Amino acid sequence: MNHDEERVWLIRYLLDENAEYKDISIPSDASNQWQLLRSLMNVRPAGSISDDFLSIQDEFLQEEIRRKGVTDIISLEPIEGNLYLWQGDITTLRCDAIVNAANSGMTGCYVPCHGCIDNAIHTYAGIQLRLECSEIMRKQGHEEETGKAKITRGWNLPSSHVIHTVGPIVYTGKLTAEDRRLLSSCYRSCLSIADENNLVSIAFCCISTGEFHFPNYEAARIAIETVRDYLRKTGSGIKVVFNVFKDEDKRMYEGLFREYKETQE
Numbered sequence: 001m002n003h004d005e006e007r008v009w010l011i012r013y014l015l016d017e018n019a020e021y022k023d024i025s026i027p028s029d030a031s032n033q034w035q036l037l038r039s040l041m042n043v044r045p046a047g048s049i050s051d052d053f054l055s056i057q058d059e060f061l062q063e064e065i066r067r068k069g070v071t072d073i074i075s076l077e078p079i080e081g082n083l084y085l086w087q088g089d090i091t092t093l094r095c096d097a098i099v100n101a102a103n104s105g106m107t108g109c110y111v112p113c114h115g116c117i118d119n120a121i122h123t124y125a126g127i128q129l130r131l132e133c134s135e136i137m138r139k140q141g142h143e144e145e146t147g148k149a150k151i152t153r154g155w156n157l158p159s160s161h162v163i164h165t166v167g168p169i170v171y172t173g174k175l176t177a178e179d180r181r182l183l184s185s186c187y188r189s190c191l192s193i194a195d196e197n198n199l200v201s202i203a204f205c206c207i208s209t210g211e212f213h214f215p216n217y218e219a220a221r222i223a224i225e226t227v228r229d230y231l232r233k234t235g236s237g238i239k240v241v242f243n244v245f246k247d248e249d250k251r252m253y254e255g256l257f258r259e260y261k262e263t264q265e
Contacts, residue, residue: 001056003060003063004030006056006059006060007030007033007034007037007060008026008033009056010037010053010056010057010060011026011033011036011037011040012026013050013053014037014040014041014044015040017044021040024036035113038112038113038123039112039113041122041123041126041127042108042109042110042111042112042113042114042119042122042123043110043112044127044130045130046107046130046131046133046134046135047131049127049131053127054126054127054128057126057127057156058126058155058156061124061125061126061156062156064124065091065092065124065156065157065158068089068091068092069092070092070093070094070158071086071088071092071093071094072094072095072158073093073094073095073201073203073239073241076241078239079254079257080257080260080261081231082231082237082238082239082240083224083227083228083240083242083257084239084240084241084242085241085242085244085250085253085254085257086203086241086242086243086244087243087244087245087247087250088243088245089120089245090117090120090121090203090205090243090245091120091121091123091124091157091158092158093158093159093203093241093243094158094159095158095159095201095202095203095239095241096159096160096161096194096199096200096201096202097151097154097159097160097161097162097163097190097194097199097201097202097203098121098154098157098159098161098162098163098202098203098205098243099162099163099164099165099190099202099203099204099205099207100117100118100121100162100163100164100165100205101116101117101118101165101167101205101206101207101208101210101212102118102144102164102165102166103118103166104143104144104145104146104166105137105143105144106133106136106137106143106144106150106164106166107130107133107134107137108121108122108129108130108133109122115210116210116211117205117210121157121162124156124157125154125155125156125157125162126155126156128153128155128156129152129153129155129162132152132153132155133150133152133164136150136152144164144166145166146166146167146168146182146185146186147165147166147167147168147181147182147183147185147186147189148165148166148185148189149163149164149165149186149189149190149192149193150163150164150165150193151163151164151193151194151197152164159203161197161199163190163193163194163202165186165189165190165207166186167182167183167186167207167208167212167214168182168183168208168212168214169208169212169213170208170212170213170214170215171213175214175215175218179214180218180222183207183208183214183219183222183223183226184222184225184226186207186208187204187207187222187223187226187227187230188226188230190202190204191227191230191234191236191238191240192230194238195234195236195238199238200238200239201238201239201240201241202238202239202240202241203240203241203242203243204223204227204240204241204242204243205243206219206220206223206243206244206245206249207219207223209249216248216249216252217252220242220249220252220253220256221256223242224242224253224256224257224260227240227242
């Protein structure tokens with residue numbers, strides 16, 4: 001099977017799983033086929049699936065990621081000590097763990113093709129990530145607390161692990177001391193679980209700044225200060241990447257690093 005045939009095969013499998021999808025037709029062009037496949041994967045609840053599906057899905061997703069282009073952390077230059085700033089798609093970064101800004105259900109985003117990082121990570125990791133997360137939550141027996149973290153395999157992602165953390169939601173648009181404390185706890189929890197698992201590198205997304213409405217500048221400041229404080233107090237040698245996607249966030253991080261450097265001179 002070539003790549004196009006794999007995509008159609010996966011769509012047909014997922015459509016055949018659910019009688020409610022019997023009237024859905026498969027688009028003829030690759031772009032719309034991918035949108036349909038991603039949507040079907042996004043809405044599919046955790047549940048058993050055939051080895052044939054997983055084998056073809058894995059080959060398909062790994063090729064999709066290869067075509068996007070993979071960046072290895074060893075190719076990056078630190079901006080300060082063991083700290084890195086990288087702008088790009090976190091699902092294409094090869095390191096020991098990437099951080100997912102999850103919701104309290106911890107099993108991914110179920111909105112078809114949603115723009116959140118939770119959706120992207122689960123899409124490119126594959127069906128297995130939701131299955132693993134679902135099993136973790138079944139054993140836990142309750143939703144994940146804000147500021148805590150869980151670790152899973154990376155499955156089809158270039159990163160070997162995903163660390164999922166639930167950031168605070170800023171409902172009113174006005175930050176509180178508790179919001180700040182909880183966001184800082186997200187970073188500490190992720191770093192702690194990474195060190196517990198002997199990981200050498202970790203890449204953080206901009207936790208809580210998207211759908212959870214945490215102001216970007218304050219989130220960046222908390223992220224950098226919390227990571228610096230953790231490394232200083234624990235003596236951890238882990239490499240930390242601050243991953244940004246938007247130009248605006250990159251400028252914020254660069255400005256904060258520049259200000260810190262000036263205070264040290």
